Amino acid sequence: MVVNLKRFSRKPELFTGGHRLCAGCGIATIVRQVLMAVENPVVVSNATGCLEVGSTIYPYTSWKVPWIHSAFENSAATISGVETVYRALREEGAITEDIRFIAIGGDGGTYDIGLQALSGALERGHDFTYICYDNEAYMNTGMQRSSSSAYGSWTTTTPVGKIGKGKMVKKKPLTDIVVAHHIPYAAQAAPGHWRDLMTKVQKALATRGPSFLNILQPCVPGWRIEPFESMKAAKLAVETCYWPLYEVVDGSYRVTVKPKEKKPLVEYLKLQGRFRHLLSEENRPLLDELQAEVDAAWEELLQKSEPSEANPETN
Secondary structure, rough: OOOOOOHHHHHOEEEEOOOOOOOHHHHHHHHHHHHHHOOEEEEEEEEEEHHHHHOOOOEEEEEEEOEEOOOOOOHHHHHHHHHHHHHHHHOOOOOOOOOEEEEEEEEHHHHOOOOHHHHHHHHHHOOOOEEEEEEEEEEEOEOOOOOOOOOOOEEOOOOOOOOEEEOOOOOOOOHHHHHHHOOOEEEEEOOOOOHHHHHHEEEEEHHHEEEEEEOOOOOOHOOOOHHEEEEEEEEHHHHHOOOOOOEEEOOOEEEOOOOOOOOOHHHHOOOOHHHHHOOHHHHHHHHHHHHHHHHHHHHHHHHOOOOOOOOOOOO
């Protein structure tokens, strides 16, 4: 699959401007890239969260595709029902179009509240693509920590002060949990690497059966960054290997973007106010611990991955 930016730029926008998302929010960029990559008609189920709230304030909508609002916990269950009805109608000949189905949720609606619905849909083998936009906290309701929040990060429920040093529980390995369901396609992506992200969207939608994309999403207020820094943060996450880009096809791992020069983790952390306390000398052991964990996870991923680096995108 070849992603051609010139061709995509000529396609009609399926996620329009005028929404109420924050300036610099990574979700809008992610959804534009996802919908620009689709080739077939799609139906989208969207869990409650920043994306739903910011893009569908009544009576307006930014969606130019069929779109269903689901509760926090059941985006995967909703699209499972839609996909099942579609298959039945297609068998009857009532529908002839080749339609694809997408469920979208944030980390709160995926790592936590919606994990049961996601696991059930993956186990049943529904033909759909689940997309998690992971901004590492419940940003829509006040920046509370989720099970995706980074170890050591500030959130409103893991404050930093005389006692607290941020979240002291490690991030849940959701992509690994999804891979353990033995689905045909799973991947991690980031909006700063658009070609890699859009290629993975096309692969996921072309896959028969369940597929999954975990996409890191910079959050301007929650990460305490400036609006113009969101894509820089997304790229640094990849360049420091905090958020490695890879895919798992029928159980085989492949790193899709390998940094030419792996940057130290502090380059990613120092951009964000939620990690600022980790830069003090007294918290140096915590910073060293984080660096060691990133290094170990990256080496483990390289060992599991196939040696070829077929993707043309590099840093």
